Amino acid sequence: MDWGQILSNSASFIIAPATIAYALAAVGLSVQFGYAGLLNMGIAGFMALGAYGYAISSITFGLPWYLCIVVAIAASVVYALILGIPTLRLRGDYLAIVTIAGAEVLRLLFLTSSFDQYTGSADGLTGYQGSFRDSNPFPRGSYGFGPWTMNENQAWVTVIGLVLLAIAVTIVFLLMRSPWGRVLKGIREDEDAVRALGKNVFAFKMQALVLGGIFGALGGVIYALPSSVNPGSYVTSLTFFVYTALLLGGAATIFGPVLGSVVFWVLQTFLGNVLPALAGIGILPVSSSQAxxxxxxxxxxxxxxxxxxxxxxILGNKKELTFVK
Amino acid sequence: MSSDSTPVPAPAAPPVPHAPRPKSTGLHKGEAVPGVAKVDPIIIADGVRRTFGGLTAVDVDHVEIPRNAITALIGPNGAGKTTLFNLLTGFDKPDAGSWSFDGKSLSGVPAYKVARMGQVRTFQLTKALGLLTVLENMKLGAKGQSGEHFFQGLIPGIWRKQEKSIEAKAHDLLRKFKLDAKQADFAASLSGGQRKLLEMARALMSDPVLVMLDEPMAGVNPALTQSLLDHILDLKDEGMTVLFVEHDMHMVRHIADWVIVMAEGKVVAEGPPLEVMQNPAVIDAYLGAHQEIDLGEITGRYHAEEKN
Amino acid sequence: MSSPGLISTRPRTMRLLAIFGFALAAIAFFSTAPAAHADEVGLEDNPFRVSGNVQFNGDPLEDVKLTVEGGGYKAEVETDAEGQWRVGVPEKAEYKVTLDESTLPDGVAVVEGSNEQTVEVGPGGRVTTNFFIGKGERNVTPFIDQLVERLVSGLNFGLMLGLAAVGLSLVFGTTGLSNFAHAEMVTFGAVIAWFFSAALGLPLWLGITLALVLSGVFGFLMDAGIWRPLRKRGLGTVQLMIVSIGLSLALRYVFQFFIGGGTRQLPGSNSPEIQLFGSVSLTVIDLVSMGISIVVIAALAFFLLFTRIGKATRAISDNPSLAAASGINVDRVVRIVWILATALAGLAGVLYAYYRPGLKWDMGAQILLLVFAAVTLGGLGTAFGALVGAIIVGILVEISSLWIPADLKYVGALVVLILILLxxxxxILGRRERIG
Structure with a gap:
C-alpha cells in the first residue's frame, strides 16, 4: 500500500477541477437553499445545462470558449425561469418535485438517441476543448508542485475555475451583506411576513433561483472542461452529493460550500484509494469493486x-440553524 | 358576558393610571346598521365572498372602515375575521367582490403591492423572522430600499447612506417599543409578547397609512398589555388608521372607536363599542355564547376601570 | 462507519447503525461475481468509439453479436444486459456495423433498415447506431393493436407504481415525510425475492412471501430506529427529507455492494405469451402481476375504508393533531403505516423486477420520480389519489412511447407532472385550500 501516493492523490483534490465545480454548484445551492430556503433538488440539471451548453456550443456551433460559457449561463437562466414561474408561487415542496423532475427530463433529453448528432446520446461529448486550449496563456510545461503538479491545460482550467469561484463567492458575500440578502433571509424564515412588508417575494425568489442556477451551470462547465461530458454524471445522485458538500460546510455561510466541497472530494478520493487498497492486501474482506x-x-x-x-x-453558527421549517 | 353579571362601564372616562384619550365619534352617516356609510372611509368593500369547498367563510355585502380611527373587528371563532383580513390585504383571493383602499381598487392587487400602498398588516400567529436579528427584522420593514435591488445591492456605496437613516429610524422605534436592548439578538430568542411588539414596530418602519393587527393581544402577558395598547392609541394620534381583530372585549371597549361584529362570514352589527355591546343581536351571536370575554377579568386587566 | 465512542454515547446513532446492520445482515451472503461481458471492445487502445443499442420493442437484447469494420480495422462485440455495446476505433472515419442475425432470439429480425449500417465517427469522436428489432415475420402492427397493447402494459405498470405510490403517500400523509428512501424499499423487495428464490433456490412463492415479510420488518425497524426518534427530536420536514436522501444513497450502494452493478433475473422471467386478439399478446407474468396488484389494492382500499386502523390512518392524514387529540394512538398507526408502506413497496419491487425485466441495485431510484409524480398528481397525502395518479402515469408512459422514442417515454410523464402542477x-383529488 502506497500511502504517499494515496495522500498525494487526496491532496490533489483540494484544487481539482471537480472540486471547484462542486464548490461553484454548492455556492449556487447556498443562495437557493441556504439563504432563500428554496428546495432546488435539481442542481444536477443546471450543471448538465452548463456542461452541454458549453460542449454543444463549441462542437456544433464552433463558438469560442468565452461565448460557450455565455451560452451555458443563458441556458441556465432560461431554465430557471421555466421552472420558477409555475412553482415559486406554490408551497416549497412543489419546487423540490419540479426541479428534480426537470433535471431528469434534461438528462433524458441529453441521453436519448433522438438528438445524437448534438448530444452524443449515451456516449456524451468529447473534443470541445480546442478554443479553450488555444487561448491558454500558459506555455507547454509543468506547473505547481507536489500533489498539485499539472500540465498547462489543467493549470488553465484550474485558473479559470478559481477565478469563476472567486467571483461567485464575492457576489454572494456582497449580496448577503446587502438589504437584498436581508430580504432573501427573511423569505427563508417566513415569506408571508416579508410579503406583508411590501416586498415582491416572487421576484426575490426568482432572482435567487436564477443566480444559483448560473453558478450551478458554471460548475457544470468546469466539471466538463478537463475531459468529457457524460450523461451518466448528471443523475440525481449528483444533486445529492452537492447537497452533502453544502451541508457539510454550512448551507447559509459564505465559505461553507467551498470548504464542504474540498472536504467532500478529498475524503472521497482518500476513501476511493484507501478502501480498495485495504481490500487488496486483505485487511477488508471484500472485493476491490465492493471496497x-x-x-x-x-x-x-x-x-x-x-x-x-x-x-x-462546519462553519455555521449553532444558533443559526438553517433549515426551512 | 351577560349584562346582568357585569356592570356596564360608565361612559365617563375612568380614573386609570394612564391618561385617557378621547374616542373619535361621528364616524358614520345615519343609523349605525351593518354596512353603514362612513363620513371618511379608508376601506370600502362590496360583495366580498370567499368559500372553501362548501363552506362560506366570508360573505360581506358592504362595509366601510373609517379613516384615522381605531376599528375593532370582533366575532366568534370561525366568523371569518381573519379570512376577511387576508382578503383585504391580498393574501387570499375572494370568489367575488370588490374593495378599495384610499379610493384605489384593490381587486387582484398582490399582497406586496397592497403593503406598499400603505396598508400594512400583522399576523395572528406572530411572524417574527427568527433567524434574523431584531435590528434586521426592523430594517426589513423599511420601504423603497435601493439596496434591495439585485445589482444595486452588490455595491454597498449605493445603499449605505440610506441604510444609516433606516437604522436610525429603527433605533428610535425600538427604543419606543423598549426593544433596544435586544436589537442584536435573534428574533427567535424573544418572548411571545416581545415578538408581537417587534412585529408591530417592524410594520411601522414602512410609515403605513392603515395598520391592520390580527389579534395583537393573543399570547401577550399582562405586563406588556398596557404598553401595547398605548402603542395602538399612539398610532391614531400620529394620523394612522387602525383595524384590529380581537377577542378580548375589554381591550375592544377600551381603545376602539368603532366596532364591526361578524358572525358566520357576515357583518351582523356595527357601531361605537358601548352601543354595539348592548345590541341584543351581538350578545346573542357572540357575547352570550362565548366565555372568552371574561378573559380580562380573569387576568385582572382594567379591573379598576370595570369596577369604577 | 462510526467510532466506538460515538456508539457508546449516542443511543440514536446506535439505533441508526442497527438498521444498517440489519440491511447488511439480511443480504449478507449474496454472491458478487460480476458477469463476464464482451460488450466493450478495444476502448482502451483506441481514441474514438462506435457504440449502440439493440432493442426489441424497446426492451434490450443481450448477447447479440456485432462486427465493426473499416479502414483495415475489425472488431467483434456482444451486447450487454442493457442491449448496449461499445467498440473503440482508431480513426475518425466511416465504419460498417454488421449485426449477426443468427444471434438474435428466434422469430425476430432487424425491421428498420438492414442488418448492415454505415456510421461515420464525426468531430465528437463518438458515434452511436441503433438496431431496431421486430417480429421477423411481420413488419407492421396495426395501430389499434399497438394502442391496446400499450394500454394494457401501461395499466400493468401503473398498478405496480400504484403499490409503491400508495405507501409513499400514506407515509407522507401521516408523518409529513417525503421519503426518498422509498425507492430503496422497492429495490429491497426485489433483491430479497431474488436472494431467496434465485440465489438460494427456494420456491418462488416462498421467496416472494419472505420478501414481503422482510420488507415489512424493514419498515418497522426504520420507523423504530430512525424516523420515530427523529420525529421526537423535532426535526423539520425538510431535514427529514434530506435524512431520507442520505438513507436512500446509503441503501442504494449497500445493494450495489452485495449484488454488484449488473442486472439479475428472477426465476421464470421468460414466461410464455398468451394471444389475446389480433396481434395483442400478454405474458403470463403480466397477467399474474396485474391480478396480484388489483387484489392487493382492493384489500388496501378495504383496510383504509372499513377497518379501525385504516380510518385512523386517514384521520391522521387529514389532521394529525386533531386525530391525536381524539384519542388515536398516532405512533401506533404510523408504525403500521410504515410496515404496510414498505411491504407494498417490496411487492412493487418484485413486480417491477418482472416488468423491467431484471433487478438492479438502482432500479427503485429509476422509478422514484414516477412514483413521486403519481403521488403529486393525485394530490399529496391522499392514498386513493396516489393510486389514480399512478395509473395515469403508467398509462401515459406506455402510450407516449407510440409517438415519442422509447428512451424518452419517462420525459412525457415528467413534463405532464410539471404542467399539472402549473x-x-x-x-387531481387534492383539496384546493391546502396550498398557498
Missing part, C-alpha cells in the same frame, strides 16, 4: 448524520 |  462502493455508502450515512447532528455544518 | 397544483 470502492463502500465510500458511497459512507456519503449517504454522512449526509444523514450531518443533518441530524450538525445541520448548520 | 394548472392544478393540488393534484
Amino acid at each position: 470502492s462502493t463502500l465510500r458511497f455508502i459512507l456519503v449517504g450515512v454522512a449526509l444523514m448524520l450531518i443533518v441530524i447532528f450538525r445541520p448548520q455544518g | 394548472f392544478r397544483p393540488q393534484g
Whole structure:
C-alpha cells in the first residue's frame, strides 16, 4: 500500500477541477437553499445545462470558449425561469418535485438517441476543448508542485475555475451583506411576513433561483472542461452529493460550500484509494469493486448524520440553524 | 358576558393610571346598521365572498372602515375575521367582490403591492423572522430600499447612506417599543409578547397609512398589555388608521372607536363599542355564547376601570 | 462507519447503525461475481468509439453479436444486459456495423433498415447506431393493436407504481415525510425475492412471501430506529427529507455492494405469451402481476375504508393533531403505516423486477420520480389519489412511447407532472385550500 501516493492523490483534490465545480454548484445551492430556503433538488440539471451548453456550443456551433460559457449561463437562466414561474408561487415542496423532475427530463433529453448528432446520446461529448486550449496563456510545461503538479491545460482550467469561484463567492458575500440578502433571509424564515412588508417575494425568489442556477451551470462547465461530458454524471445522485458538500460546510455561510466541497472530494478520493487498497492486501474482506462502493455508502450515512447532528455544518453558527421549517 | 353579571362601564372616562384619550365619534352617516356609510372611509368593500369547498367563510355585502380611527373587528371563532383580513390585504383571493383602499381598487392587487400602498398588516400567529436579528427584522420593514435591488445591492456605496437613516429610524422605534436592548439578538430568542411588539414596530418602519393587527393581544402577558395598547392609541394620534381583530372585549371597549361584529362570514352589527355591546343581536351571536370575554377579568386587566 | 465512542454515547446513532446492520445482515451472503461481458471492445487502445443499442420493442437484447469494420480495422462485440455495446476505433472515419442475425432470439429480425449500417465517427469522436428489432415475420402492427397493447402494459405498470405510490403517500400523509428512501424499499423487495428464490433456490412463492415479510420488518425497524426518534427530536420536514436522501444513497450502494452493478433475473422471467386478439399478446407474468396488484389494492382500499386502523390512518392524514387529540394512538398507526408502506413497496419491487425485466441495485431510484409524480398528481397525502395518479402515469408512459422514442417515454410523464402542477397544483383529488 502506497500511502504517499494515496495522500498525494487526496491532496490533489483540494484544487481539482471537480472540486471547484462542486464548490461553484454548492455556492449556487447556498443562495437557493441556504439563504432563500428554496428546495432546488435539481442542481444536477443546471450543471448538465452548463456542461452541454458549453460542449454543444463549441462542437456544433464552433463558438469560442468565452461565448460557450455565455451560452451555458443563458441556458441556465432560461431554465430557471421555466421552472420558477409555475412553482415559486406554490408551497416549497412543489419546487423540490419540479426541479428534480426537470433535471431528469434534461438528462433524458441529453441521453436519448433522438438528438445524437448534438448530444452524443449515451456516449456524451468529447473534443470541445480546442478554443479553450488555444487561448491558454500558459506555455507547454509543468506547473505547481507536489500533489498539485499539472500540465498547462489543467493549470488553465484550474485558473479559470478559481477565478469563476472567486467571483461567485464575492457576489454572494456582497449580496448577503446587502438589504437584498436581508430580504432573501427573511423569505427563508417566513415569506408571508416579508410579503406583508411590501416586498415582491416572487421576484426575490426568482432572482435567487436564477443566480444559483448560473453558478450551478458554471460548475457544470468546469466539471466538463478537463475531459468529457457524460450523461451518466448528471443523475440525481449528483444533486445529492452537492447537497452533502453544502451541508457539510454550512448551507447559509459564505465559505461553507467551498470548504464542504474540498472536504467532500478529498475524503472521497482518500476513501476511493484507501478502501480498495485495504481490500487488496486483505485487511477488508471484500472485493476491490465492493471496497470502492463502500465510500458511497459512507456519503449517504454522512449526509444523514450531518443533518441530524450538525445541520448548520462546519462553519455555521449553532444558533443559526438553517433549515426551512 | 351577560349584562346582568357585569356592570356596564360608565361612559365617563375612568380614573386609570394612564391618561385617557378621547374616542373619535361621528364616524358614520345615519343609523349605525351593518354596512353603514362612513363620513371618511379608508376601506370600502362590496360583495366580498370567499368559500372553501362548501363552506362560506366570508360573505360581506358592504362595509366601510373609517379613516384615522381605531376599528375593532370582533366575532366568534370561525366568523371569518381573519379570512376577511387576508382578503383585504391580498393574501387570499375572494370568489367575488370588490374593495378599495384610499379610493384605489384593490381587486387582484398582490399582497406586496397592497403593503406598499400603505396598508400594512400583522399576523395572528406572530411572524417574527427568527433567524434574523431584531435590528434586521426592523430594517426589513423599511420601504423603497435601493439596496434591495439585485445589482444595486452588490455595491454597498449605493445603499449605505440610506441604510444609516433606516437604522436610525429603527433605533428610535425600538427604543419606543423598549426593544433596544435586544436589537442584536435573534428574533427567535424573544418572548411571545416581545415578538408581537417587534412585529408591530417592524410594520411601522414602512410609515403605513392603515395598520391592520390580527389579534395583537393573543399570547401577550399582562405586563406588556398596557404598553401595547398605548402603542395602538399612539398610532391614531400620529394620523394612522387602525383595524384590529380581537377577542378580548375589554381591550375592544377600551381603545376602539368603532366596532364591526361578524358572525358566520357576515357583518351582523356595527357601531361605537358601548352601543354595539348592548345590541341584543351581538350578545346573542357572540357575547352570550362565548366565555372568552371574561378573559380580562380573569387576568385582572382594567379591573379598576370595570369596577369604577 | 462510526467510532466506538460515538456508539457508546449516542443511543440514536446506535439505533441508526442497527438498521444498517440489519440491511447488511439480511443480504449478507449474496454472491458478487460480476458477469463476464464482451460488450466493450478495444476502448482502451483506441481514441474514438462506435457504440449502440439493440432493442426489441424497446426492451434490450443481450448477447447479440456485432462486427465493426473499416479502414483495415475489425472488431467483434456482444451486447450487454442493457442491449448496449461499445467498440473503440482508431480513426475518425466511416465504419460498417454488421449485426449477426443468427444471434438474435428466434422469430425476430432487424425491421428498420438492414442488418448492415454505415456510421461515420464525426468531430465528437463518438458515434452511436441503433438496431431496431421486430417480429421477423411481420413488419407492421396495426395501430389499434399497438394502442391496446400499450394500454394494457401501461395499466400493468401503473398498478405496480400504484403499490409503491400508495405507501409513499400514506407515509407522507401521516408523518409529513417525503421519503426518498422509498425507492430503496422497492429495490429491497426485489433483491430479497431474488436472494431467496434465485440465489438460494427456494420456491418462488416462498421467496416472494419472505420478501414481503422482510420488507415489512424493514419498515418497522426504520420507523423504530430512525424516523420515530427523529420525529421526537423535532426535526423539520425538510431535514427529514434530506435524512431520507442520505438513507436512500446509503441503501442504494449497500445493494450495489452485495449484488454488484449488473442486472439479475428472477426465476421464470421468460414466461410464455398468451394471444389475446389480433396481434395483442400478454405474458403470463403480466397477467399474474396485474391480478396480484388489483387484489392487493382492493384489500388496501378495504383496510383504509372499513377497518379501525385504516380510518385512523386517514384521520391522521387529514389532521394529525386533531386525530391525536381524539384519542388515536398516532405512533401506533404510523408504525403500521410504515410496515404496510414498505411491504407494498417490496411487492412493487418484485413486480417491477418482472416488468423491467431484471433487478438492479438502482432500479427503485429509476422509478422514484414516477412514483413521486403519481403521488403529486393525485394530490399529496391522499392514498386513493396516489393510486389514480399512478395509473395515469403508467398509462401515459406506455402510450407516449407510440409517438415519442422509447428512451424518452419517462420525459412525457415528467413534463405532464410539471404542467399539472402549473394548472392544478393540488393534484387531481387534492383539496384546493391546502396550498398557498
